[in-house]
Amino acid sequence: MLLEKCSSLDNRVLEAARDYRYLLDRGYPRKPSLDLVVSRYLLSRAERSLLLRCVHDSAYSLKILRSSISNNEIRGIPLIIDLLNVCTTIIAFLEGECLYLCDDGFVRDLGGSRYWRGKKGRVAEALRLITDHLTLFKPRKIYLVIDRKAPMSLSILAHAEDMMKKTLSADVSGVVDNKADRRIIDLERSVVNEGGAVATSDAVILERVSRVYDLAGKIVINREQFRVNRSIYDLFHHNP
Structure with missing residues (x-):
């Protein structure tokens, strides 16, 4: 992937990330939640991978930041x-x-x-x-x-x-x-x-x-x- 494509994420991906976090924080399973936002926001394979690897529930995120x-x-x-x-x-x-x-x-x-x-x-x-x-x-x-x-x-x-x-x-x-x-x-x-x-x-x-x-x-x-x-x-x- 070219570096200029890495420099920013469009609002569609960020909205998908926000919705995905919302679902995870409410206890919904990871895969169905991810599939839902991928379908809703028409995410590419790379964008799906980004959410899978980089977005977690709030409790996990805070735990890792603190440790x-x-x-x-x-x-x-x-x-x-x-x-x-x-x-x-x-x-x-x-x-x-x-x-x-x-x-x-x-x-x-x-x-x-x-x-x-x-x-x-x-x-x-x-x-x-x-x-x-x-x-x-x-x-x-x-x-x-x-x-x-x-x-x-x-x-x-x-x-x-x-x-x-x-x-x-x-x-x-x-x-x-x-x-x-x-x-x-x-x-x-x-x-x-x-x-x-x-x-x-x-x-x-x-x-x-x-x-x-x-x-x-x-x-x-x-x-x-x-x-x-x-x-x-x-x-x-x-x-x-």
């Missing part, structure tokens, strides 16, 4: 990184794709894993950006968690471990699991008393952990803030 930590707050703590999730958003950024600041304060792309499949060069670039960022903010312990079933997962993890162990002073551990999301949640519980946090934009994980960190979003915004569309976030968090 999010800043760059400086990762200093000296254990950080659990959902490696493919973080890489995907950064690769979308490198590929010039649209990125959005969602209602929970996390930056997300719309394309998912298609951005990194077979793109070893982009994966290496993303890992370098992650490593450079962590060099600045210095977590004490890093867990790199990856799903065993994902394409290229073992080679990506090996590359990430090698790069970070050579560059960072932190203790770096790679973790491969058939159910990476569950493993991340379990790991977070084991380090919660040490102030540990999870770096992911996966809403299923975010909802189940205590402290969260938008690693990909921080990297993207620090480099090119204008690349992130804030329309959805501002719709629900504007100051009167």
Whole structure:
């Protein structure tokens, strides 16, 4: 998608987002609610994906905003990184794709894993950006968690471990699991008393952990803030 198409959302999409949030806040199921607003506002596939990824019920959104930590707050703590999730958003950024600041304060792309499949060069670039960022903010312990079933997962993890162990002073551990999301949640519980946090934009994980960190979003915004569309976030968090 061309960058000029990412810079704004028309009122039709914003009205759809508002209606979708209204339905979610009243307890209506996510899929029927989304199908309803997609049909009513004649949303495209990309616009549907935007609402699915970026609009949540108010209670969830507030919970994530309150549990999010800043760059400086990762200093000296254990950080659990959902490696493919973080890489995907950064690769979308490198590929010039649209990125959005969602209602929970996390930056997300719309394309998912298609951005990194077979793109070893982009994966290496993303890992370098992650490593450079962590060099600045210095977590004490890093867990790199990856799903065993994902394409290229073992080679990506090996590359990430090698790069970070050579560059960072932190203790770096790679973790491969058939159910990476569950493993991340379990790991977070084991380090919660040490102030540990999870770096992911996966809403299923975010909802189940205590402290969260938008690693990909921080990297993207620090480099090119204008690349992130804030329309959805501002719709629900504007100051009167």
